[in-house]
Amino acid sequence: MAQNEMLAMILAGGRGSRLKDLTTKVAKPAVFYGGKYRIIDFPLSNCANSGIDIVGVLTQYESVLLNSYVAQDGRWGLDSKDSGVYVLTPREKADEGLDVYRGTADAISQNIDFIDTYDPEYLLILSGDHIYKMNYAKMLEYHKAMNADATIAVRGVPMKEASRFGIMNTDGKGRIVEFEEKPAKPKSNLASMGIYIFTWKPLRKMLVEDMKNPNSNHDFGKDIIPKMLNDKKGLFAYEFKGYWKDVGTIDSLWEANMDLLDPKNPLSLNDSSWLIYTEDVSTLPQYIGNDAKIKCAYITQGVRVEGSVTNSVLFTGAVVEKGAKVIDSVLMPGVVVEEGATVTRALVAENVRIGAKARIGSKNSENIELVAKNVKGGTK
């Protein structure tokens, strides 16, 4: 891709409050996933693999960890001479004073000066909290071929669930004729993935106008896209067929981790042509002890297993001591399950200790148990 033809902006300000205690101190894009990754590694790696050089990351909610995490752009190979990952938090401005990002479009509007320094032809807008692998260069090709003003990535969802999503109705040739947010009676099953490519100049003009509009929510879905449709601009749907997850809840985060245990799992993190990059750690490889029993598990370096692990995902540095059992669970980095403890259908947060002989969760529970605090040892 030619230098700075397309710049990417990742919206990473969301809290993800349904992830409860997992996001009290970090924003949702920084939540751990898949044994060694954080969710934002996916859009960042996709950018790197798609040949995008400049990525702006728009953060707001509890951004300390996220800001320092993404600033180390070498992790994704985005540290060559003309590339970089830039953290863009709300800032005080000479004429308006300090302001927060009021909506997704406003976050971009407030950084028009940043985008202008690179003078891109196209702007790619991504969400920082989705898990998927996608080649944005192909989407850009489509955008150009359609001579579009905006291209929106969509994916087919089951028709009966379509009323939970923002649905794009097309003319059958890819042109979007109508956008309905959570329609009671959906006319199509093409849900917006929150991934947009805009031709920058016309978008820039719209954003400047939108900033001045007191009746606007300054949101792409609520304001910018409807206005573009109203103005008869060229909006096209780009259908994506791969694995895609927006993990909104503890259950869905657990489920997305469990998806990795399926040998035919379509996310295929093993594919060397499209690796997902992340923080590098200096640890031993995983050590599997003398009495260990492992069946169906996804385990990363630095883990030590002396007990039994079934159907579970274990993150960096997790320890399962002798006689401990971990079943249908996710252990985030640094979790220790002490001797004889049992963890079933649970998601255990970073660095939590489960005391000896404690019992967490149950086989038939309706929901996945989130364990965010140390658990004292049990007696049995």
Next chain:
Amino acid sequence: MMSIKAFGIVSSPDNSVHVEGLQDYRPIGAFSFLGRFRVIDFPISNMSNSDINRIQVYVQSRPRSIAEHVGSGRHYNINSKRGKIQLLFSENSSSRSIYNNDISAYLENIDIIQRMHQEYVIIAPSYMVYKQDYRQLLETHVASGADITLLYHKVDNAREYFKNCHTLSLNRQKGVQSIGKNMGTAKDKNIFMETYCMKRDTFVQLVKAASWESSIYTLSDIVNIKCKDLDVRGYQHRGYFATLTSLNDYFNASLELLNYDIASDLFRAEWPIYTRTTDSCPTEYFESSKVTNSFVSNGCLIEGTVENSIIGRGVVIKKGAVIRNSIVLAYATVEEDIRIENAILDKWAHIIHAKEIIGEPDAPQYIKRQDTL
């Protein structure tokens, strides 16, 4: 990171050392170690953790794997402006020639060595594995007023192990009287860890003196000769120590670390061993997998049985396959129902047709890189 008054040299072994099989493809420093490391990660991490940020790595032959692995050195936590890792090659084309020794390599690069700003040099081998804080070595060296300080390890199994390693004869004051060779004649020996601490100027003089006296002298030869004139002392190392100068040594040193207590002594949170990431995903264990007492790296697919073994990155072990007491290097594949015992499978080996590959604990079977059996 603060920097200390010493620069580091990571040395190559001399030509008397040859590790069967593995070394045909890469120098010992580039050997895979414990699945995710290469041997050279140990001396470089020791230096980096000791606040040494100027490091010269000497490479004799087949430089590709070392050059690729060390790269810019950023992953070794060295400041990219204040610090630098240099790869230095000896131009001497006949790599197996007796003339191509450490002294000739230092002599070829003597101008670079002389230009270093640091007053002291720490020289450590690329073919041994141990953990050592060189700040302590340097402090002791400076406080003692010695000309040269040598790192050694006391062993009580020199009859069976550490064959051909250099040994130190020490007097009661830890003064080094001579450097010799371990011929396996006694059980108690002070094995010389080929690690030196001295002033840069002393080092330059030794290099020049060695080449003046004989073109086949090595650094240890000249230090041995100078023991009479100079104040040479020993500094005792404690903890895990392995030399990797034969296939057996490599095999034993690796499997010894399957004792988790020994491994966790070598790998401590406050003394990280850095390596180059390959961005492989976690390892997947399937329904039929049975893994015990093993180190497994990332990116593997395991359906079979693994016992007392070390599995490198991206290894595939199919259903019914059994791997025991073996080292499987990265990207090797073992097909269904194959039995492997006491073996070393080199990178990209593919075991399909051979039903069994069985070596002996004291004579592991080596399978070549990219071989299909």
